[in-house]
Amino acid sequence: MEKSxxxxxxxxxxxxxxxxxxxxxxxxxxxxxxxxxMKEAGVDVEVVEDGTTFEENAIKxxxxxxxxxxNDIVLADDSGLEIDYLNKExxxxxxxxxxxxxxxDIKNQMLLDRLKxxxxxxxxxxxxxxxxxxxxxxxxxxxxxxxxxxIGHELxxxxxxxxxxxxxxxxxxxxxxxMTPEQKNELSHRGxxxxxxxxxxxxxx
Numbered sequence: 001m002e003k004s005x006x007x008x009x010x011x012x013x014x015x016x017x018x019x020x021x022x023x024x025x026x027x028x029x030x031x032x033x034x035x036x037x038m039k040e041a042g043v044d045v046e047v048v049e050d051g052t053t054f055e056e057n058a059i060k061x062x063x064x065x066x067x068x069x070x071n072d073i074v075l076a077d078d079s080g081l082e083i084d085y086l087n088k089e090x091x092x093x094x095x096x097x098x099x100x101x102x103x104x105d106i107k108n109q110m111l112l113d114r115l116k117x118x119x120x121x122x123x124x125x126x127x128x129x130x131x132x133x134x135x136x137x138x139x140x141x142x143x144x145x146x147x148x149x150x151i152g153h154e155l156x157x158x159x160x161x162x163x164x165x166x167x168x169x170x171x172x173x174x175x176x177x178x179m180t181p182e183q184k185n186e187l188s189h190r191g192x193x194x195x196x197x198x199x200x201x202x203x204x205x
Contacts, residue, residue, distance in 0.1 A: 014076035054130035145192030
């Protein structure tokens with residue numbers, strides 16, 4: 001694809017999550033393309049995420065939204081928390097764990113309760129993020145990023161969102177909710193996946 005063709009396009013990320021869009025714009029800003037949420041692009045549809053892996057769900061979401069935006073580069077992610085002691089739960093059901101409308105304060109406390117009394121060495125966990133890209137005229141791309149850590153014993157920090165307050169990174173001595181946005185972007189599963197996807201996109205620009 002000619003460079004001029006792609007430079008006229010926009011990147012649309014299939015999310016309405018404002019926190020996520022902040023991270024996305026920070027990391028992809030030097031691609032020098034407009035980066036919009038799907039709502040900003042005028043798309044308000046829900047794609048059924050019934051895949052069995054993060055990658056399958058990311059691809060389903062990206063291809064589903066791309067049907068409405070055939071001239072744009074459409075990105076979508078599926079991310080979640082895997083806790084080894086709980087057989088990698090909540091996994092792909094992270095957003096729906098204990099119900100879609102249940103607050104993360106409640107979700108986090110439920111996980112802490114399920115791990116009550118479990119030693120640190122058995123509390124290993126990771127955040128996983130798969131990002132898919134539908135690029136007009138190209139094969140669909142998909143990448144994965146992770147960050148390893150353990151589940152803390154209490155909620156800590158107010159900078160993050162979702163499961164950040166219980167996800168503790170031993171090397172840094174804090175939860176991801178206690179990190180600055182810049183620190184978190186350097187280390188996070190989404191940051192790692194976005195940087196990997198940025199490299200893929202740069203080759204096509």
